[in-house]
Amino acid sequence: MNNSDGILLFSYGTLQLEKVQMETFGRLLSGTKDAMLGYRTDLVEITDPAVLKASGQRFHPVVVPTGKNSDMVEGTVFVISAAELAAADSYEVSDYKRVEVLLQSGKAAWVYIGV
Numbered sequence: 001m002n003n004s005d006g007i008l009l010f011s012y013g014t015l016q017l018e019k020v021q022m023e024t025f026g027r028l029l030s031g032t033k034d035a036m037l038g039y040r041t042d043l044v045e046i047t048d049p050a051v052l053k054a055s056g057q058r059f060h061p062v063v064v065p066t067g068k069n070s071d072m073v074e075g076t077v078f079v080i081s082a083a084e085l086a087a088a089d090s091y092e093v094s095d096y097k098r099v100e101v102l103l104q105s106g107k108a109a110w111v112y113i114g115v
Helices: 018-025 049-055 082-091
Strands: 006-011 031-037 039-045 059-065 072-080 096-102 108-114
Touching: 006 031, 006 082, 018 049, 018 082, 039 072, 039 108, 059 108, 072 082
Parallel strands: 006 108
Antiparallel strands: 006 072, 031 072, 039 059, 096 108
């Protein structure tokens, strides 16, 4: 989850959107494509007004573990600071929890999954 440049955060959903990044981090993030194995994507309804305003979307993707390596969720790995990780924690609603996962690339990163 940490590398010499900062903290690794994997996003498969709205944290990849430029508008959300600007409102959450105050900057655009650059990242690399990667994937989580053993997870599938579902949807969760968002009711938090600040998150709805930032994303413009009522339903956000959420991943849930399946335990099957044939299941894969694609997304982007970003390098962020500790302060930006705290901002991401504030953005994500209580339907999500942050866990560490091993990505297809072999990198360990934080990700928000369904509770």
